[in-house]
Structures are given as structure tokens and as C-alpha cells.
Amino acid sequence: MHTRSDGEPHGRLLLVDADDASARLVTETLGQSLGGSLRITTASGGRPAAELLRDGDFDIILADLSSLRDLSERSDDAVARLVRLADGALVVALSDGASVTAAVGAMRAGAHDYVTKPLSGPAMAARISELAQRHGKTRALSIEPRNSGRADFAGFIGSSSAMQFVYEQIGRISASSAPVFITGESGTGKDVCAEALHAKGPRFGKRLVAINCAAIPRDLMESELFGVARGAFTGAHDDRKGAAELADGGTLFLDEIGEMDLSLQSKLLRFLQTGTLSRVGEAGVRQVDVRVICATNRNPMQLISEKKFREDLFYRLHVLPIHLPPLRQRPTDIMVLARHFLARYSAEERKNFSGFAGDVASLLTSAEWKGNVRQLQNLVRRLVVMCDGEEITMPMLRAADIESQGLAPVAEPAPRSERRQAILPMWQQEQRIIEDAIASFSGNVSLAAAALEISPSTIYRKRQGWAELSVAS
Numbered sequence: 368m369h370t371r372s373d374g375e376p377h378g379r380l381l382l383v384d385a386d387d388a389s390a391r392l393v394t395e396t397l398g399q400s401l402g403g404s405l406r407i408t409t410a411s412g413g414r415p416a417a418e419l420l421r422d423g424d425f426d427i428i429l430a431d432l433s434s435l436r437d438l439s440e441r442s443d444d445a446v447a448r449l450v451r452l453a454d455g456a457l458v459v460a461l462s463d464g465a466s467v468t469a470a471v472g473a474m475r476a477g478a479h480d481y482v483t484k485p486l487s488g489p490a491m492a493a494r495i496s497e498l499a500q501r502h503g504k505t506r507a508l509s510i511e512p513r514n515s516g517r518a519d520f521a522g523f524i525g526s527s528s529a530m531q532f533v534y535e536q537i538g539r540i541s542a543s544s545a546p547v548f549i550t551g552e553s554g555t556g557k558d559v560c561a562e563a564l565h566a567k568g569p570r571f572g573k574r575l576v577a578i579n580c581a582a583i584p585r586d587l588m589e590s591e592l593f594g595v596a597r598g599a600f601t602g603a604h605d606d607r608k609g610a611a612e613l614a615d616g617g618t619l620f621l622d623e624i625g626e627m628d629l630s631l632q633s634k635l636l637r638f639l640q641t642g643t644l645s646r647v648g649e650a651g652v653r654q655v656d657v658r659v660i661c662a663t664n665r666n667p668m669q670l671i672s673e674k675k676f677r678e679d680l681f682y683r684l685h686v687l688p689i690h691l692p693p694l695r696q697r698p699t700d701i702m703v704l705a706r707h708f709l710a711r712y713s714a715e716e717r718k719n720f721s722g723f724a725g726d727v728a729s730l731l732t733s734a735e736w737k738g739n740v741r742q743l744q745n746l747v748r749r750l751v752v753m754c755d756g757e758e759i760t761m762p763m764l765r766a767a768d769i770e771s772q773g774l775a776p777v778a779e780p781a782p783r784s785e786r787r788q789a790i791l792p793m794w795q796q797e798q799r800i801i802e803d804a805i806a807s808f809s810g811n812v813s814l815a816a817a818a819l820e821i822s823p824s825t826i827y828r829k830r831q832g833w834a835e836l837s838v839a840s
């Protein structure tokens with residue numbers, strides 16, 4: 368770690384890339400996303416990099432595999448040499464995506480991560496942040512933009528580069544009427560995202576109508592969605608509009624779309640294709656103008672391969688994908704959120720809390736947060752209700768964290784010598800590389816396939832195979 372003239376720590380990043388244009392592009396996009404908090408040095412190949420590493424210490428090295436040929440013809444040998452010279456710095460192998468085998472080789476040779484080019488600045492900054500968290504280098508790599516990123520946006524709190532990317536996407540696509548497909552683990556803010564899309568778009572004056580496909584009994588779902596004509600069934604005493612009609616001119620949010628019944632999926636598909644619907648028990652059709660946003664915390668590809676979700680409906684809906692990253696992948700948001708919830712609930716409950724003790728903040732920052740923001744929000748609310756004081760202390764946290772009996776920290780990776788025995792099967796390593804590429808493009812399989820230089824159908828075929836392999840293993 369190094370010290371700035373303003374006394375703040377900053378890290379050093381070494382970029383090894385023989386292609387000047389590519390190095391310039393990476394430096395620019397990454398520099399913007401990192402907000403100048405990491406000093407970037409470039410080297411045109413493995414040998415110049417080795418010299419720089421002998422003279423100075425770096426915190427992270429991004430190395431283009433084809434630029435390391437001057438160290439060794441075999442890229443895994445070259446990476447192993449670089450890792451030795453790196454002296455504890457994190458090593459990320461970069462490749463044009465031409466070779467999955469080379470990527471796996473680089474990881475086996477000791478690289479901490481593997482990323483395909485072209486790099487997206489915000490996605491790479493998020494990746495570095497995640498790596499720093501996992502390897503205990505968050506202080507050395509103080510990479511979050513300093514005052515440059517927004518800490519809140521249309522209901523979202525969080526200043527991490529991963530969330531800046533989400534805000535940017537919402538800003539860009541909110542004006543369109545094309546369907547949005549939101550993915551993300553439970554509690555990551557998919558509802559918040561749907562509301563932000565509606566609030567930022569031109570339909571804001573009309574209604575946002577949300578319907579939770581998991582919460583409504585199957586036989587009521589069609590009438591909830593499309594409405595019902597009087598006398599359609601016993602108890603249907605009046606004509607009633609469904610969610611789609613109520614949202615006319617506005618936005619229809621279909622939450623937990625993965626739980627929708629297959630027969631209703633066909634009707635939804637027809638509605639999306641024609642823009643018309645019929646209430647249950649009605650012969651005619653009605654024209655409705657809605658923007659459809661849907662969300663799921665399940666893997667849609669897996670649902671398709673399990674025949675629980677229609678592939679044609681998926682492609683109708685999956686026009687503008689947004690992926691919300693889990694909280695553990697954006698550790699710099701944790702205390703920002705925690706302080707926000709503390710201020711809010713302290714005011715609501717008329718308490719005097721103004722902050723968290725240092726050891727509590729460290730524990731919260733390193734916890735895994737399986738329930739994501741919802742879990743953090745509930746914990747802070749519980750702390751405020753149960754305790755009194757000015758600062759949340761460790762004994763208070765222990766008393767209030769009744770769910771998990773102690774927040775589990777993110778699992779530390781095994782030491783390298785132990786990791787050797789735990790080498791994953793080839794298909795799992797390949798799966799990780801492909802899924803990572805898809806995540807880098809916010810769920811867009813076509814872009815991920817293009818970056819990996821394989822066809823999208825190869826990815827779908829492989830996913831089908833992995834689903835079968837994971838069931839078998």
C-alpha cells in the first residue's frame with residue numbers, strides 16, 4: 368500500500384499488454400471507473416513487467432496472456448513466473464477469449480482470476496473490488512470512486528462501481544417501452560429496480576402495477592393478470608380489470624416470473640405478441656399499452672432446461688436484461704447501507720444511534736449476506752429496536768443476530784498448497800469462465816458468446832449439459 372500526498376492510501380496496478388491501443392483503452396476505461404484511486408502503470412510484455420516488479424511493489428497485476436510470450440511460450444508457465452514475481456499481488460489473467468483451456472491453465476498456474484477482453488470499466492472495477500474483498504486487500508486497493516459515484520439513485524442506496532453500472536443501465540433504458548428482465552438473488556433490490564425504471568421513464572404519470580406470480584394461487588392468477596367478465600365463474604359478480612389493464616399506459620411488473628404456470632405463460636406470450644388480452648370468460652379482445660418488467664431470483668436458463676419456463680417467452684421478455692449483484696460482491700456498499708438504515712430506523716424509533724463501533728463495521732463488511740440488502744436492513748432495524756445507545760457495539764450485534772448466531776464471514780480461499788488438491792473438474796472451471804463472462808455482460812448471452820468467440824448456441828448447449836451434470840453429481 369502507498370500513501371497519497373493527501374494522506375489517503377492508494378494501490379498500484381500493473382497492466383501488462385503488448386498492444387498499445389488496447390493498453391490505452393484499458394487504462395482509460397478502468398481509470399474512469401476506479402476514480403483515480405489506483406495508480407496504473409503499463410508494461411508492454413512479461414520481461415518489462417518483471418523488471419517493474421523487481422523495482423517496485425504492486426497490489427494487482429492485470430496481464431494479457433498473449434503479451435507474456437517473452438517469459439515463456441506456454442502461457443501457464445508464463446503466468447506461474449509472473450505469480451512468483453508478483454510477491455503476493457493479485458494476478459488477473461486477461462485473454463481475448465480465444466481459449467478456455469488457456470484460462471483454466473492460468474488459474475491453475477496461480478492467477479487469482481480470469482477475465483475476457485474487451486474489458487468494461489465498471490464491470491472490471493467491480494471484479495477488482497470483489498477480488499480485493501476475498502483476498503483481504505480492500506484497504507490496499509481502495510478502489511471505490513471517491514465522491515465521483517452516486518451514493519443514491521431513485522430508491523437505491525450504494526456507491527459501489529457495480530451499482531453505478533446498474534444506475535447507468537436504468538438511466539439508459541428507462542425511456543424505452545421494451546421489456547426488461549431483472550435477475551438477482553433474493554433481497555438484492557429487484558423491486559426497487561422496477562420502481563426506479565418506472566419512475567425515471569415517461570410512463571411515470573401512469574400506474575406501476577406489480578403482481579407476484581409466486582404469491583397468487585394458480586387458479587386465480589389468470590383473472591388477476593387479465594381480469595374477469597361478469598358471470599365467468601361462480602362468484603364473479605362484476606366485470607373486473609386485471610393488472611395488465613390497470614397498468615394501461617404505465618408499467619406492469621411481473622415479479623417471480625419463474626413461478627408462472629406454463630398454461631398462463633402461453634397467454635402472456637400471446638399478450639406480448641399482440642398487445643391484446645381477453646378477460647376470463649370474455650370472447651372479445653382489448654388493446655392495452657403496457658411496458659412489461661419482470662424479475663426472478665432463479666436461473667432462467669435452468670428453468671428453461673427443466674421445461675418450467677417457455678423458451679420463446681423468455682426471448683420475448685429478455686430484451687433489456689439487468690442483473691443486480693449480490694451484496695457480498697459490493698462490500699463497499701455494506702456500511703453505506705447500514706448507516707442509511709441506522710439513521711432511518713433511529714429516527715423512526717426515536718433512538719440516538721449515530722454509528723457503528725469499528726469491530727462491528729469490520730464484521731458487517733466481511734459477512735456473506737445470503738439474504739442481501741433485506742437481511743442487512745432487518746438486522747439494523749432489529750438492533751435499533753432492541754438496543755439503546757449512541758453506537759452499535761459488538762455485544763449488541765451478538766444479541767441481535769439471532770438468525771445466524773453470528774454473521775458468517777465470506778469464506779477465505781484455502782492456501783495455495785491446499786488448493787492444489789481441490790482442483791475442480793474441467794466442466795466446472797469452464798462453467799465458471801462462461802458464467803463469469805455472461806455476468807460481465809449483465810446476463811447478455813450473445814455478447815458473452817461474442818467475447819468468448821463461441822456461438823450463443825454453444826453456451827445454451829453447455830448450460831443444458833451442466834444442469835444434467837449437477838443433477839448427476
Ligand SMILES: Nc1ncnc2c1ncn2[C@@H]1O[C@H](COP(=O)(O)OP(=O)(O)OP(=O)(O)O)[C@@H](O)[C@H]1O
Nearest residue numbers: 523524525552553554555556557558559664740741
Ligand atoms: N440498494 C438498495 N438501497 C436501499 N434499499 C434497498 C436496496 N436494495 C434493496 N433494498 C431494500 O431491501 C429490501 C428487499 O429489496 P427487494 O424487495 O427489492 O429485493 P428483491 O430482489 O425483489 O427480493 P426478492 O427476490 O426476495 O423479491 C427492500 O426493503 C428494499 O427497499
